[in-house]
Amino acid sequence: MDFKMLLETKEYQFLKTDKHLGDKIILLGLGGSYAYGTNIETSDVDIRGVALNSKSDLIGMSSFEQRVNEATDTTVYAFNKIIELLLNTNPNTIEMLGLKPEQYLFLSPIGQELLDNKKLFLSKRAIYSFGGYANQQLRRLQNAIARDTLTQTERETHILNTINNMMFDIKARYEKFENGSIKLYTDKAIQEEMDTEIFMDINLSHYPLRDYKSIWSEMNNVVRDYSKIGKRNNKKDEFHLNKHCMHLIRLYMMCLDILEKEEINTYREKEHDLLMNIRNGEFMSETGTMKQEFWDLLNEYEKRFEYAKENTSLPANPDYKKVEEFVISVNERAVRGEY
Structure with missing residues (x-):
């Protein structure tokens, strides 16, 4: 199945038209059975992703944590929300950082930075x-x-x-x-x-x-x-x-x-x-x-x-200082529209 072509169909147009998504998306990947390699003929296609918080989210009065589209089994998390979940090694979200390269359907430079820093979130x-x-x-x-x-x-x-x-x-x-x-x-x-x-x-x-x-x-x-x-x-x-x-x-x-x-x-x-x-x-x-x-x-x-x-040799907790530095760097660019 060509999953990237699937995203171009009418059912997935919300990824482009939703004001919290569109060009703010930094990562889209497979979820569920297709992500694990345990899919069968009748398996649903699950899509998981991350989108940057907008300027109004970060220094204004709006709020965005995630968008869920049940019709397509798609969930896109806000950047700040995914960081919170990753810090706790949330099983349903940490798996987004461990896909095979070809299982990422879209990856922006900032999305690649998130993958490059995935070890920051590993702890006891x-x-x-x-x-x-x-x-x-x-x-x-x-x-x-x-x-x-x-x-x-x-x-x-x-x-x-x-x-x-x-x-x-x-x-x-x-x-x-x-x-x-x-x-x-x-x-x-x-x-x-x-x-x-x-x-x-x-x-x-x-x-x-x-x-x-x-x-x-x-x-x-x-x-x-x-x-x-x-x-x-x-x-x-x-x-x-x-x-x-x-x-x-x-x-x-x-x-x-x-x-x-x-x-x-x-x-x-x-x-x-x-x-x-x-x-x-x-x-x-x-x-x-x-x-x-x-x-x-x-x-x-x-x-x-x-x-x-x-x-295990993992630390008791993530390196909050390094995570914070990464988050500040990303959110500063989000506020300036540099993504």
Whole structure:
């Protein structure tokens, strides 16, 4: 497929006409299965990108964080927003810096600078972002497979554990506060149809409303996703379960590259066959659960992850000074229109 020609079609004209995009775009690349090399004939084409903040965003009163076009599965992040996400080694955005050269559909000189500086964003935060995300995916997987045997109490515990292992940047905000705290736990249910349920003890003062809104939204999404998974009951769902298992292993592969090699490798060329075998159901039993071979494979990656997080040479945090210098340089050019 000629992806660059695809961008010239009518469906993608918003990339040129949106006032926050157009000539402000510095990077466009493939996302999803095509980015990982695990696409199949029916895979959707996902596009991910970065656009500079405008002068009015930076020193005026307008605001731009990202543009999402659901019809084309396209997301373009504002430069300042992507920097924030990259500093926390956000799995869904750090992968944009690890594509194969031919998977970048557009790359401006400033976009190339971003790629050249990608190592600035690598730190031990990947332990929490990738590890927490993988843990979340694993618990969702376990819940989906065991949907017929889990009690309501066990299910609620799964949800709580997932929330407690959410991505690092969100986790830091709801576990530790300068002016209070939010404590999550299970107890005897108040709702009649439940035995136990999750409760919150909230003690906050002078806390930003928008931050709290973000925290609440993340927790709500977890509860909503578990409700969807619980309704899995056909062959289509087995297809998604295999895909889910594949992405869980892929997460560990990518995280290990970061911790062990200090590299971002989104396209999984060497592990392609293994990942596709998982996706195609070769690790699923006739009963719709995963074979022991899958759990053994997962266990191997978990052990490697535990070792890598204790022995990685990455710094605890990114080099904020160098990142700031880069951001100032880019935003000064954005304000002057030099891009």
